[in-house]
Amino acid sequence: MSIPQAVKQVAEADMEPAEISGAQLFVRCLRELGVDTIFGYPGGAIMPIYDALPQSGIRHILTRHEQGAALAADGYARAARKVGVCMATSGPGATNLVTGLANSMLDSVPVVAITGQVSTAVMGTDAFQEVDVFGITLPIVKHSYIIRDVADIPKVLAEAFHLAASGRPGPVLIDVPKDITVTAIEARVRLPEFRSARGVPARDVERAAKLMTQATQPLFYLGGGIEIAGAEAEARALVEACGFPAVCTLKGLGSIPTDDGQFQGMLGMHGNQAANFAVQESDLLIVVGARFDDRATGKLDEFAPNARVIHIDVDAAEIGKLRHAHAALPGDLKTNLRALTGLMNNRETACSDDWQARCAAWKREHAWRYDAPGEKIYAPKLLKDLSERAGDKLVLSCDVGQHQMWVAQHCRIRHPRSHLTSGGLGTMGYGLPAGIGAKLACPEADVVVVTGDGSIMMNIQELATLKRYGIDVRIVLLDNSSLGMVRQWQELFFAGNYSEIDLSDNPDFAELARVFGLEAHTIDARDQVDDALEWLMSRNGPALLHVKIDPQANVWPLVPPGRNNASMMEGEAR
């Protein structure tokens, strides 16, 4: 090393201050924890952290509403399979995160939310923009912290990221009072390490294998926990080794490809007959990463009445919560699935040819049809064509409503991470910000947001985020000029008393998108669909396809509320 270089290095070391602010320490810790992207919105109490952010190398995405930030972090986490981070100021900034956190909690998504807080000296005095976000969010986070001492920053952050991602993932909130962020502290960062316990197969694995060997009408019931655990390969190996048919929940779609021969369909309220009949007739349900959600089971007392249950889930608290398990495999999903596959690989099973034939017959007899009469655009066909045209790089980010169910029913989904949907909370407004998060997490993916005219307006402001950062997300907006799912229920279960569902005064969505700087196109006839999909997928940047569909179109089939899954209503396709 030359003398001038050595002098320079000593000089630089001397320039490194012995102390830095809590905010600077906070941001350094985020970097050390591998954070590369934060979705957020600045404001008073969080300003010191924003002050430290520009020099950090962390990319900040300014959403136009804090709910957009929370949902984008959710989409980022699902697509990247790592912790998503969102940030907001105290008071309204913090409360605007709440829906997003609840969404991540219900769907077990690892998110860390950082909120500014008023200084500790004035906490509890109703100070300006003070709200007890710690208290507000207690039921909807996996864990939460208020940092009371600047020295706790590294420990709290390291623990928060570990908790968010480990076991059954979920959101963790860190509330940071302003005085903590401006207090000086030693510059050196020491992050404690946390390690997850190694998985060991549950003791019941032999019992589970025995039940699987003896069952004559066995059925796999695959849920979102497979995607969360990254256990797709292990789940597929078990399904393949056994040869049993398999149904998926909304969030489990893609656990095995939807065009796989063993895939029987999606079960539940808007599942298909082939899946629901198979569940009702099965004598053994092998439930993997699912929690007997009421949208999947219908009337619980009458759900799969003849079936024994093997329940495989990372969360022991889900075992026996709603349905007794005759064999329970709590704990690490990959470990348990591998152990079970190991046992089943060399076993003959009693699964009957008659059962396989009946399942195949249900699939054949109740296959989706795409020959709806008329000239109006048939949304299920458009979505099917979209998913087939886009190929394996497609990531669908759905909003909530009829279009969400059509995507689940009709789109080709080959991997669970290619289908982002708000399953537990059913958050209208999820699709666009989640799509933004997914595209930033996976730039190589073709991210398409499927939304409705109700949902898009919940977070329409995020079109500005798309434009600002040139995020290449395509949007298919299915416009039925109403809150379609509510209208459908009012038609069927409230004697046609349509109450507050009319959206016929919607803005011109294509024009609105252009105002935000996006390319946009509107179609309203069936013969325009092919060209429009070609147009959408060939754009070089964010674009919106506005699709006007029949306002009377319903989602079929439908299990009426309070009925069992065999009681499906059918109606006219339009």
Next chain:
Amino acid sequence: MTTRFEITLDTAEGAMIRTLGLIQRRGFTVSRMDMKSTPQNVQLRLEVADCERCPEVLQRQIERLHDVQHVRQLTALAAAQPHRRIGRALVSLFAPRPRVAVGSRA
């Protein structure tokens, strides 16, 4: 039926309210509570009156809270019953299950 729990918590902000809130949200009512706080931990002794739900599941839900060190279900005040779940029609299918006496952290 009333079930007694002994719960040991970290001495951490929000630990007790988080635990009590969970018990309430899961459909159980706290009918009696004793609390002792030390610098090392917080000990709760609770009696909860349940609805139709299974206290063993509640125990596992409490155990997964990060601040919870230990949960122990003490003797139930009514006679032990078969494992129950929501859904009366299928109850007869289930064999009686022994109560879980001691819980450990999940």
